[in-house]
Amino acid sequence: MSHAQLDPVYAPPFPEGALPVLRNPQLRKNVAHAIDVIQAKRGRLVAEKTDWQALRTSGSAIRAHALENLDYYLEQFEERCTAAGGHVHWATDAAEAREIILKLLREDNASEVIKIKTMTSAEIQLNPYLETAGVRVFETDLAEIILQLGQEEPSHIVVPALHINRSQVREIFARTMGLRNLSDDPHALTAAARTYLRQKFLTIPTAISGANFLIAETGGVAVVESEGNGRMCLTLPRTMITVAGIEKVLPRYQDLEVMLQVLARSATGERMNPYTSLWTGVVPGDGPQNFHVVLLDNGRSRMLTRPVERQTLKCIRCAACMNACPVYRQTGGHAYGSVYPGPIGAILTPQLMELKHAQTLPYASSLCGACYEVCPVKINIPEVLIELRAQVTDQERKQTLRFFDPLYLGMRTANLLFARAWRFHLAQRLGRIGLGLFTGKDGWIHSLPFLGAKWTQTRDLRGLPQQTFHEWWAARERGSK
Amino acid sequence: MLPRDYVRRGSMIREACLELMVERLREYDAEVVECSPDEIPAAIAAQLAASGRKLFVAPEGLPAAWLVDGVAWKIDRRLTTDEIEEAEGVVTAAFCAVAESGTITLHHSATEGRRILSLLPDWHLCVLRASQVVETLPEYFDRCAAPPALVTFISGPSATADIEMTRIKGVHGPRFLHVILVRDAS
Numbered sequence: 001m002s003h004a005q006l007d008p009v010y011a012p013p014f015p016e017g018a019l020p021v022l023r024n025p026q027l028r029k030n031v032a033h034a035i036d037v038i039q040a041k042r043g044r045l046v047a048e049k050t051d052w053q054a055l056r057t058s059g060s061a062i063r064a065h066a067l068e069n070l071d072y073y074l075e076q077f078e079e080r081c082t083a084a085g086g087h088v089h090w091a092t093d094a095a096e097a098r099e100i101i102l103k104l105l106r107e108d109n110a111s112e113v114i115k116i117k118t119m120t121s122a123e124i125q126l127n128p129y130l131e132t133a134g135v136r137v138f139e140t141d142l143a144e145i146i147l148q149l150g151q152e153e154p155s156h157i158v159v160p161a162l163h164i165n166r167s168q169v170r171e172i173f174a175r176t177m178g179l180r181n182l183s184d185d186p187h188a189l190t191a192a193a194r195t196y197l198r199q200k201f202l203t204i205p206t207a208i209s210g211a212n213f214l215i216a217e218t219g220g221v222a223v224v225e226s227e228g229n230g231r232m233c234l235t236l237p238r239t240m241i242t243v244a245g246i247e248k249v250l251p252r253y254q255d256l257e258v259m260l261q262v263l264a265r266s267a268t269g270e271r272m273n274p275y276t277s278l279w280t281g282v283v284p285g286d287g288p289q290n291f292h293v294v295l296l297d298n299g300r301s302r303m304l305t306r307p308v309e310r311q312t313l314k315c316i317r318c319a320a321c322m323n324a325c326p327v328y329r330q331t332g333g334h335a336y337g338s339v340y341p342g343p344i345g346a347i348l349t350p351q352l353m354e355l356k357h358a359q360t361l362p363y364a365s366s367l368c369g370a371c372y373e374v375c376p377v378k379i380n381i382p383e384v385l386i387e388l389r390a391q392v393t394d395q396e397r398k399q400t401l402r403f404f405d406p407l408y409l410g411m412r413t414a415n416l417l418f419a420r421a422w423r424f425h426l427a428q429r430l431g432r433i434g435l436g437l438f439t440g441k442d443g444w445i446h447s448l449p450f451l452g453a454k455w456t457q458t459r460d461l462r463g464l465p466q467q468t469f470h471e472w473w474a475a476r477e478r479g480s481k
Numbered sequence: 482m483l484p485r486d487y488v489r490r491g492s493m494i495r496e497a498c499l500e501l502m503v504e505r506l507r508e509y510d511a512e513v514v515e516c517s518p519d520e521i522p523a524a525i526a527a528q529l530a531a532s533g534r535k536l537f538v539a540p541e542g543l544p545a546a547w548l549v550d551g552v553a554w555k556i557d558r559r560l561t562t563d564e565i566e567e568a569e570g571v572v573t574a575a576f577c578a579v580a581e582s583g584t585i586t587l588h589h590s591a592t593e594g595r596r597i598l599s600l601l602p603d604w605h606l607c608v609l610r611a612s613q614v615v616e617t618l619p620e621y622f623d624r625c626a627a628p629p630a631l632v633t634f635i636s637g638p639s640a641t642a643d644i645e646m647t648r649i650k651g652v653h654g655p656r657f658l659h660v661i662l663v664r665d666a667s
Contacts, residue, residue, distance in 0.1 A: 034646045054487040061483040084630070142652060143643040161643050169644055186644040190652055197653065202562060218628045228600070228639035228653030235596045236562065253628035257619040258487065260634075264582075271505075272582035272618075272636035275654065277596075280630040285559070286595045287631070 011337020041269025080219030084281020118210025262376035321371035439463035491616025505583025509637035542591025570604035
């Protein structure tokens with residue numbers, strides 16, 4: 001099973017993108033299972049944390065403060081990181097980031113790199129660019145090598161290979177690692193990956209990482225992980241290149257006391273993830289001696305100028321919103337056509353695209369608000385969704401062909417009918433007669449023609465009652481006189 | 482001033498806090514034994530003997546008394562990666578540990594060793610003093626006089642749930658963690 005690259009420029013509208021998954025029982029089962037496991041764990045740990053809401057409040061405040069003073073904190077980060085022996089580069093957009101990274105790899109004579117999972121590198125589409133330039137990229141996260149070796153796309157931020165089951169993994173490893181007698185037991189599969197990757201860690205001297213947090217106060221970089229491949233990549237190589245969005249900055253080291261508590265509980269339902277590493281510049285004798293940070297803008301500073309939408313940048317990439325979302329539960333991640341799926345993707349992707357693409361994503365929501373409730377940094381995702389919908393609608397207003405758009409026609413018609421009470425009552429009566437033609441003896445409408453078919457394809461509609469409430473009340477009043 | 486109404490200081494009594502620490506360590510299959518300060522070398526010797534392993538690396542600043550007999554030692558005076566890769570285990574001290582999450586923090590000082598030392602070997606023995614144990618994560622940050630240049634937080638062996646959400650332990654990094662909790666005066 002393979003999908004087109006998760007590129008919002010080419011991805012189909014969300015309803016279309018969701019169809020393959022909605023029709024795939026195996027995948028829907030995998031997605032629901034994974035979500036249930038994480039949700040249960042998260043629920044227990046959040047209940048146990050009596051100061052959870054206070055942590056969310058502080059998490060939100062720290063992130064908002066950092067964003068409000070981003071220029072100051074970024075410059076402080078650059079100064080401190082440089083003083084500690086690191087090199088900081090600024091990339092306006094994805095293309096510039098890719099070029100900087102390639103240039104650094106060339107300076108290092110690197111024909112191979114090992115990589116820790118980073119959403120940011122997927123956002124800038126780094127891997128294909130490097131491969132084309134003749135640099136072999138070895139992903140080292142278990143899910144990432146499954147995806148890489150199996151030539152698949154990720155479906156979830158935290159559990160990217162969630163849509164691939166054990167026998168599919170077995171098949172991929174047996175084929176690419178040449179292990180004919182490999183069983184499909186997850187332990188055996190993991191052991192195979194451990195052996196395969198150890199050789200890479202010990203021999204490839206150049207690594208690329210992302211960052212969970214950049215610490216302005218110290219110029220430090222924090223990486224949060226479970227598998228240990230992060231520790232391998234940031235300890236063994238000679239050269240480390242870290243690519244990070246500018247919004248990743250935290251003012252102080254101590255701010256991690258909030259962020260780390262909420263991140264692990266939200267992302268994987270643990271009190272703390274197995275390994276968290278923090279390093280500052282270059283430390284003689286320990287770890288990479290050649291260290292570069294590429295700070296990526298790619299639309300973020302523009303997002304900062306938008307009063308309602310800028311809260312999107314508070315995101316710490318925990319994916320709790322995805323696990324809470326009833327839409328995501330049904331559709332999985334591919335449907336969003338972006339490396340950032342789910343509720344956060346529905347607001348982040350369109351903004352990164354300057355609303356030139358991914359305009360259907362703000363509509364991929366019932367506005368239930370579950371995402372907002374679980375967000376550890378209190379991003380009001382529904383508020384941003386509505387704001388983006390308004391902007392998409394404004395865009396559509398300018399289109400000359402809108403007269404032929406069913407939604408536009410429907411809205412104009414409704415406007416006409418609702419403007420006068422008599423029109424509305426007439427429409428109700430006519431509608432009752434019309435729909436009565438389609439209502440079965442059981443009181444349900446199972447099939448409608450034309451536009452109505454879009455609803456009744458997957459749902460039944462209750463037939464309209466004999467009287468509206470107003471009619472019933474009026475009759476009752478008359479009856480009692 | 483940013484709001485900080487979350488719990489900063491723990492409220493458990495000392496003994497309960499230490500019990501919680503041990504409980505959390507055992508929850509992720511670390512083996513924990515306790516001893517008094519003068520029993521440290523004996524406790525280390527017992528752990529090493531029980532491991533069945535023969536060759537260990539040690540940080541440059543590990544106390545000499547902890548380099549017990551009965552096994553071979555490589556002291557990290559600029560060991561190469563290959564030399565560390567040959568070792569079967571490592572013994573280190575720690576900076577601090579957080580009971581609430583069962584987190585051991587390493588600042589990679591002379592007694593804790595370079596990061597590679599506690600990463601490559603498959604077996605890690607950590608000597609943790611009771612006085613280094615705090616209840617909450619904010620208390621760890623209070624203990625940092627200044628932010629460290631290098632930090633590793635360990636809260637269990639590495640793990641993945643990437644294959645069908647089945648939790649597998651020990652992907653990379655030491656698969657076996659042993660902790661000696663030294664009952665020093667808190």
